[in-house]
Each structure stands twice: as C-alpha cells, then as structure tokens.
Amino acid sequence: MSWHRGDLHRALLQARAHDLVAFFQYAAPDAEGGFRALDLDGAPLPTPVRDLVGQARLTYSFALAHLMGRPGARELADAGVAWLLDRHRDGAHGGYRWELGTPADDGKRAYGHAFVLLAGAAAAVAGARRGTDLLDDAATVLEERFWAAEEGRYREDFTRGWEPVEAYRGQNSNMHLVEALLTAHDATGERLFLDRALSVAGHLIDDEARRHGWRVQEHHDEAWRPLPDYHRDQPFDVYRPFGTLPGHSWEWARLLVQLRAAAPEREWLLPAARALYAQAFTDAWTGRSHPAYTIDAEGRPVVGDVVWWPVAEAIGAAAALAEATGEPAYEDDYVRLWAYADRWFVDHRRGGWYPVRTLDGALSERPWPGKPDLYHSLQAHLIPLVPTATSVAAGLAPAHRRSS
Helix, strand or coil, X not given: CCCCCCHHHHHHHHHHHHHHXXXXXXXXXXXXXXXXXXXXXXXXXXXXXEEHHHHHHHHHHHHHHHHCCCCCHHHHHHHHHHHHHHHHECCCXXXXXXXXXXXXXXXXEHHHHHHXXXXXHXXXXXXXXXXXXXXXXXXXXXXXXXXXXXXXXXXCEECCCCCECXXXXXXXXXXXXXXXXXXXXXXXCCHHHHHXXXXXXXXXXXXXXXXXXXXXXXXXXXCCCXXXXXXXXXXXXXXXXXXXXXXXXXXXXXXXHXXXXXXXXXXXXXXXXXXXXXXXXXXXXXXXXXXXXXXXXXXXXXXXXXXXXXXXXXXXXXXXXXHHHCCHHHHHHHHHHHHHHHHHCECCCCCCECCEECCCCCEECCCCCCECCCHHHHHHHHHHHCCCCCCHHHHHCHHHXXXX
C-alpha cells in the first residue's frame, strides 16, 4: 500500500494545507499594503522592516493557495505582486531592494530575487493581476545583472547601484533560483529558464557535490572555491550558517526529481538525488534522535537545535523519490518524517508550524521570531500531492506543465 498516494492521506494534506494558509491569510495582510510577520499566536509582530524574502514567499504561497481553490487567495496574490512591483522594486536603478523600513538594507541580493521570480511565475500561472509583469521584470534583472555566463551560475549581491559587495558566491541563492527557474519555465515555456536551471544544478551538484561525498558546499569565493570555515563564528546565521546543511541536500534531491521531469535525458539527475538524500540522512540522523541542522566538513553536528524547514524539505524529497523510484524505503521515510513533524513542529492548537525547538523540546525563536513563513510548511503538504511535477504551481495547474 502506498500511504502518500492514499485518498484519505491526500485529503488530510489538503485540509492541513488550507489550515496553514488560514493562519496567515487573515492576520498577515496589512491594510496599507504588503504582509506582516506573525508571532507564535498569529498576531502581527511590531517590526519596522519589511523584507523582500518574506513578502515574496507569501505572495508565492497565496498564488498556490488560489490554485488550491481557496477563496480570497487570488486577491492576496494580487496585493503581494503589487507590493513587490510598486514598493520593493527600485525605480531608479532596477532590481528589488532587500528591505524596506527603518533601518533598511537597500542592496540587491540573488537570494531575494530568486523569490521574486518564484512569486511572479506562480502568480502568472494563477492568473494574478500583474503576475506576468513581475515574472518578466525579475527574469530580466536576473539575466542582465546576476547571471554570470562564464561561471554558469548566478552572482550573489550588489549595492543599490549595482556595485559588487563582496567576493562571495553562495549555493543557497542558486538553489532557490533553480526552483524559481523551473516555475518560470512552466509559466512561459521558455527554454532559457530550464537551461539556466540545468547549468546551476550541473555545477553545484553533478560536479561539486559529487566530488565532496554528496555534501552540498554552501559557501565559495568568487572563483567558486569552497570556503569551509566561512561564518565559523556565526553558526546559526539565517541565510549563511557555518558548515553544510542536510536540509539543502533534501531540497536539492526534490529539485533534481523535478528537473528530471523537465529534462528526462539528463541521466545523472535521479542517481544524484538519491545520493544527496542518503548522505543527508547519514549526516543529520546517525546516532541521533533529532536531525542536526548543520554539520562541519568532517560530518560532525554544529547546530543541534531542531529546525522546521529541513524536516519539511525531507518530506518533499521522500515523496518525490518514492514516486520516482517506487522503492518502499522512501515511503517508509515519508511516514516517519510526517510523524516527526506532527509531533515536533505542527502547532495543533493555534495553527502554523513552530520554527525551532531545542533538543529538550523547548520552543525557541532563535534566529527566527514568531512563525516565520508559510513557504516551507505549505510545500511539505503540496509536494506529495504533485510529487514529480516540474514545479508545485504546474502540478496544481496541469495545463501549465511543460516538457523540455
């Protein structure tokens, strides 16, 4: 019996996905525009800053919610697109500012632009107002400012006026760009998006991760040489923590299955997905009751606190590999992962997922205050419904699904 394919389990996933959206749908929107961050109870946090990633992720999530058939979600996707285009977009220099408010960081970062492209692509699939405008503008900025043809990957960050900030290249932003590029490919049918995604994946996974024992290398200098000691003094940095992250290996495993759906002729994709998935489980869980968040170059745990998003990504990867291979072991992992998430992260009383728990089970808001986003937890529910679609948006709207 396939648990993840069962009608009753799928009904549960759909119901819980709607519950997750509801937690954010009625409290996050701001009457003055954009979305507010929420505390553990679902009340707006008193933060004076709006960050690009949070705004784009919620816009994306509400576009998916519209494709789920949820009333009111289309209007919130419309509002999110408008906020990104009218407020975060830099009319003077182009691109999208990292933060708005006081104090604000008005730099341009590939990580943030990945989510703008993802939001625009999903909004276009969902038929949101100006969704195609956001998709087209973000794609142009990424191609003209961030894409490095000689590197086959995307550069990291710039000042507001497009001066380079530091000699750093990151896999995290490039990984999220692969997800955004696949969604843009589904929304438009343009081969360029798929080619860019395959280039990034080929460099970071088929070449680099393969050479490093199937551990994804997070940090690099401008020549793409790994920096294993980067942020050793900041092990729990939000976007660039020290070490390697098993959660990113699970995320990549799922993305490679999605890439394979778009480019089945690339025979390396499925074996690489399996290898990443397996090594991440070895690193995160061996000898432990809870998965390590980060590990060092020797595979030793660094941050031991239990974080929600890697477990969400492991669920998606297990579902994708179970569907792609038909092997019972992935189905077994999927069942165990959901039991773990249900016990440790799902807030059955108030809604949403807790972001971090210490090893003794205590709730922690370090480094994420409140309930930080809908994106990872929502996709943990939706990916198993469309496990081998080229993107979640296309899976929910099959008319937009593309082949290579």
